[in-house]
Amino acid sequence: MTNIPLSKVEIVILYLIFGLITFGIVLSRTDLYWFEFTYTAEDSFIEWMTVLPLLLSLAITLRRLVRVYSRGHWLFAGIMLGLAAFCFFAAGEELSWGQRLFKLQSSAFFQENNSQRETNFHNLIINGYSINLLVFSRLIILMAVFYLLVLPQLYQRKAFIRKWVDRAGLPVARGYQVLAFLAVFALISLCPSGKRAELLEFGGCFLFYLLVRYPLNAHIYTLAPKPR
16 A cells, blocks of 8 residues: 555656755745745745645545535545635635735735735734744644654554544555655755745645645545445
């Protein structure tokens, strides 16, 4: 189960991830202005390439949700619904819920409490505390560490955990995906700009798509486990 060959799509996406991140790092060291105000600017190529894998992951989870809902797999369906909601929320946040796209004005609340005066939650500053730092950075990193480093080991070593994870429909990371996540984190440290977070989001979202689309336990989506 662990020696699953990579598909052509997976290989192309990996080249895309590391190619664009490497290009961004080189650019940040040779033309910082273009890197910050063109390559990683709001509504830039990198931002849209961050939204794309989230929308693809949303479509995949909704398709899986529809497939199992009529068969009464409530836990499985609940997990798919949760993943779909996460993808929708993350994509909406990345685009500030269409504010710039549709040229909408932020409400008074967001103008007063958002560090960029945009309609999103991850840039909120509440009582001097950054929501982005507390929730969207530290919490997500802790969850990623468990999901990428701990869960795959438990899945392969503990039969009862493997059984529950498969019934729940949780996609489990494959070895190359874990290594790719670690490599992205390592590469990002070479970028001197504060906008390196944009590269991290881009790489992280595409790797998240690979995890959702090509997990270790992909077999559970071809034939959902029967309810008990």
